[in-house]
Amino acid sequence: xxxxxxxxxxxxxxxxxxxxxxxxxxRGNLASDVMSWQGDALKASLDNHVYFSKEGSSGGGQAxxxxxxxx
Amino acid sequence: MRVLAALFxxxxxxxxxxxxxxxxxxxxxxxxxxxxxxxxxxxxxxxxVYVDFWASWCGPCRKSLPALNTLRKELKGKGFEVVAxxxxxxVKDARAFLKEFPVAYPTLYDGTGKTPELFGVRGMPTSYLIxxxxxxxxxxxxxxxxxxxxxxxxxxxxxxx
Numbered sequence: 001x002x003x004x005x006x007x008x009x010x011x012x013x014x015x016x017x018x019x020x021x022x023x024x025x026x027r028g029n030l031a032s033d034v035m036s037w038q039g040d041a042l043k044a045s046l047d048n049h050v051y052f053s054k055e056g057s058s059g060g061g062q063a064x065x066x067x068x069x070x071x
Numbered sequence: 072m073r074v075l076a077a078l079f080x081x082x083x084x085x086x087x088x089x090x091x092x093x094x095x096x097x098x099x100x101x102x103x104x105x106x107x108x109x110x111x112x113x114x115x116x117x118x119x120v121y122v123d124f125w126a127s128w129c130g131p132c133r134k135s136l137p138a139l140n141t142l143r144k145e146l147k148g149k150g151f152e153v154v155a156x157x158x159x160x161x162v163k164d165a166r167a168f169l170k171e172f173p174v175a176y177p178t179l180y181d182g183t184g185k186t187p188e189l190f191g192v193r194g195m196p197t198s199y200l201i202x203x204x205x206x207x208x209x210x211x212x213x214x215x216x217x218x219x220x221x222x223x224x225x226x227x228x229x230x231x232x
Binding site (some may be wrong): 023024026027028029031032042 | 121124126127128129130158159160164184187188192193195197
């Protein structure tokens with residue numbers, strides 16, 4: 001039997017024992033405010049607006065963009 | 072080798088056996104949130120029951136609980152009951168939420184996750200409409216205020232049966 005494959009599978013098995021699916025009802029902590037990337041949605045959107053207008057020529061927050069400055 | 076592969080598959084696949092429409096809903100018993108005692112599905116035998124899974128951190132639940140409270144107030148006399156099952160990790164959060172959004176229908180608490188597992192809850196909130204015979208008639212995922220019209224119509228048709 002292919003020993004390498006067995007060892008790979010066994011290792012994978014060991015690793016998967018560390019996987020847990022977070023159930024929909026276990027998302028209380030994830031839904032908490034402190035878990036969001038931006039604390040204040042309004043401030044974030046204002047910041048983004050300024051950022052986009054300043055960095056428009058390079059595509060704003062995205063990699064796409066032709067550099068026409070018309071973003 | 073095959074056993075290993077099967078084990079591996081079983082571990083990575085998280086298969087949930089969910090209730091399906093037409094199934095007989097199994098009974099459950101849970102402690103009440105706001106008072107002493109327990110209640111379960113069998114406590115509301117012969118009624119059209121709307122089982123609503125919710126949590127204090129769930130955004131749409133701020134809309135659904137008051138809306139369901141109004142609907143239940145209207146149709147209680149005809150044999151309709153709402154049973155809300157809270158799934159918060161900390162029961163204190165649930166009680167604080169109910170102080171802010173008080174409801175007249177029974178609220179139960181399940182901190183173990185057994186009941187949502189039994190029902191196969193896939194999102195918050197999820198609700199299950201059960202007819203007078205104890206059979207599952209509809210599953211409702213999520214909630215927006217306009218949903219209540221459809222829910223009301225479903226409940227009315229089940230009450231008429």
